[in-house]
Amino acid sequence: MKKEQVVNCQFSVWYPIFKKHTIKSLILPLPQNVIDYLLDDGTLVVSGSDHNTQRTHTNSSDSDAEEDIQVQEEEWSDDETTTTVTAPEFPEFTCKVLEAINALGGRVFPKLNWSAPRDANWIALNSSLQCQSLSDVFLLFKSSDFITHDLTQPFLQCSDHDSPDPAISYELVLRKWSELIPGGEFRCFVKENKLIGISQRDYTQYYQHISKQEPQISQALQEFFSQHIQYHFPDEDFVFDVYRDSRGRVWLIDLNPFGEVTDSLLFSWEELTSGTSLSANQEEGETAQQQEGPAFRYTTSEVTVQPSPCLSYRIPRDFVDLSTGEDAYKLIDFLKLKKSQQEESEEEEEEEEAAAQQ
Ligand SMILES: Nc1ncnc2c1ncn2[C@@H]1O[C@H](COP(=O)(O)OP(=O)(O)O)[C@@H](O)[C@H]1O
Ligand SMILES: [Mg+2]
Known part of the structure; x- marks a missing residue:
C-alpha cells in the first residue's frame, strides 16, 4: 500500500465523486x-x-x-x-x-x-x-x-x-445519522478495478437473511460496483463498504485503502493479494473457480459467534459512569467511600502517634 492510496481514501476525496450514492x-x-x-x-x-x-x-x-x-x-x-x-x-x-x-x-x-x-x-x-x-x-x-x-x-x-x-x-x-442494520453491511475488495471479494461486515454474528439471499445480495453489489464505482475512483485497488437497505437499495458507506490498515474481515490479506482466485465461502465441494464473479463470504450458523472486535477497548461500566457523571449516586458513593477510607487512615495514624508517645 502506497501513501498515495491512503491520500485517495480521504473522505473529502471520494465524497464529491460518489455524493449521489452515499449518506x-x-x-x-x-x-x-x-x-x-x-x-x-x-x-x-x-x-x-x-x-x-x-x-x-x-x-x-x-x-x-x-x-x-x-x-x-x-x-x-x-x-x-x-x-x-x-x-x-x-x-x-x-x-x-x-x-x-x-x-x-x-x-x-x-x-x-x-x-x-x-x-x-x-x-x-x-x-x-x-x-x-x-x-x-x-x-x-x-x-x-x-x-x-x-x-x-x-x-x-x-x-x-x-x-x-x-x-x-x-x-x-x-x-x-442513519440507523444502519449491521446485517445489511458488506465490505467489497477491488483489485485492478475488478471486484474480487465481498464479506459480511459484522462477521461476529450469523444473519439468516444473508444465507437465504446470497445470490440476490451478491448480484446487487456487483451491479452497484459496475454501474457507479468501477473506474470512477482514482485508484485501481481499493476497498469499499456498502449498505443494502430493506428495499434492496445499495448505498456507499466508506472507501478504504487496499492493504493491512483495512480489516480483511472473512478474508485474509494474504489471499486477497496473492492473485489466485478466492473460492466462495470455502465450502466443501464448491467449485468457485467455475463461477465468474467475486467470492462472497458470510458467517454461517455453524460458526460460533465471536465477541465484538472493539471489546478490548472497553473499561468497566462503573468507571464510565464515574467519568461521565451519568450515575450521580455512584459518584456520591465513590466520594463517600474515599472519605471514609481517608478518615480510617487518619484515625490509624492518630492511634499510632498516641501509642508512640506513651
Ligand atoms: N451516517 C451514519 N449513521 C449511523 N451509523 C453510521 C453512519 N455511517 C457509518 N455508520 C456505522 O459506523 C460504521 C463505521 O463507519 P465508517 O465510516 O466505515 O468508519 P471507519 O472507516 O472508521 O470504520 C459503519 O459500518 C456503520 O455501521
Ligand atoms: Mg472505513
Missing part, C-alpha cells in the same frame, strides 16, 4: 488549535460550549461539561478552595459545527479524514456514535485510538517509507 455529509476544516486539543492527553475536560439541551442535568440550563464539574465540586467538596477546571473553547468552530449538525437534521455520525471513533462508543452516554453537539464529538474523539491514529500516523503501514509524507488537511466529517 449526506458536511466537511469542516479542523483548526490547528482543535487538533492540538484533541491530541492533548492532559485536558480531561470536554470542551464545546454548545448549549446542548438534550441531556438531563440537575443544575442550570447550561450544560457545559466545564460548568457541571465546577458545580459538583462546590456541592461535594468540604474544601473552601475550589479548583477551576477549564477546557479550551473554540467559539467560531463550535458555531460552524452546530450549524452543520442542524443542517443534517440534528443528529450526526462524526469522523475524521479516514476513521470514525468506533473504539470509543462505550464512553458515550448512549453507547453510540450518534452526536448532537460538538462536546459529544470531542468526547468520542478524545477517547479514540483510531482518531489518534488518523492524526498522528496515517501512513504508518505504507510501503513507500522513504518518500515524504503527503501534506494532510485535517477535516471533521459530519454525516447525517
Whole structure:
C-alpha cells in the first residue's frame, strides 16, 4: 500500500465523486488549535460550549461539561478552595459545527479524514456514535485510538517509507445519522478495478437473511460496483463498504485503502493479494473457480459467534459512569467511600502517634 492510496481514501476525496450514492455529509476544516486539543492527553475536560439541551442535568440550563464539574465540586467538596477546571473553547468552530449538525437534521455520525471513533462508543452516554453537539464529538474523539491514529500516523503501514509524507488537511466529517442494520453491511475488495471479494461486515454474528439471499445480495453489489464505482475512483485497488437497505437499495458507506490498515474481515490479506482466485465461502465441494464473479463470504450458523472486535477497548461500566457523571449516586458513593477510607487512615495514624508517645 502506497501513501498515495491512503491520500485517495480521504473522505473529502471520494465524497464529491460518489455524493449521489452515499449518506449526506458536511466537511469542516479542523483548526490547528482543535487538533492540538484533541491530541492533548492532559485536558480531561470536554470542551464545546454548545448549549446542548438534550441531556438531563440537575443544575442550570447550561450544560457545559466545564460548568457541571465546577458545580459538583462546590456541592461535594468540604474544601473552601475550589479548583477551576477549564477546557479550551473554540467559539467560531463550535458555531460552524452546530450549524452543520442542524443542517443534517440534528443528529450526526462524526469522523475524521479516514476513521470514525468506533473504539470509543462505550464512553458515550448512549453507547453510540450518534452526536448532537460538538462536546459529544470531542468526547468520542478524545477517547479514540483510531482518531489518534488518523492524526498522528496515517501512513504508518505504507510501503513507500522513504518518500515524504503527503501534506494532510485535517477535516471533521459530519454525516447525517442513519440507523444502519449491521446485517445489511458488506465490505467489497477491488483489485485492478475488478471486484474480487465481498464479506459480511459484522462477521461476529450469523444473519439468516444473508444465507437465504446470497445470490440476490451478491448480484446487487456487483451491479452497484459496475454501474457507479468501477473506474470512477482514482485508484485501481481499493476497498469499499456498502449498505443494502430493506428495499434492496445499495448505498456507499466508506472507501478504504487496499492493504493491512483495512480489516480483511472473512478474508485474509494474504489471499486477497496473492492473485489466485478466492473460492466462495470455502465450502466443501464448491467449485468457485467455475463461477465468474467475486467470492462472497458470510458467517454461517455453524460458526460460533465471536465477541465484538472493539471489546478490548472497553473499561468497566462503573468507571464510565464515574467519568461521565451519568450515575450521580455512584459518584456520591465513590466520594463517600474515599472519605471514609481517608478518615480510617487518619484515625490509624492518630492511634499510632498516641501509642508512640506513651
Ligand atoms: N451516517 C451514519 N449513521 C449511523 N451509523 C453510521 C453512519 N455511517 C457509518 N455508520 C456505522 O459506523 C460504521 C463505521 O463507519 P465508517 O465510516 O466505515 O468508519 P471507519 O472507516 O472508521 O470504520 C459503519 O459500518 C456503520 O455501521
Ligand atoms: Mg472505513
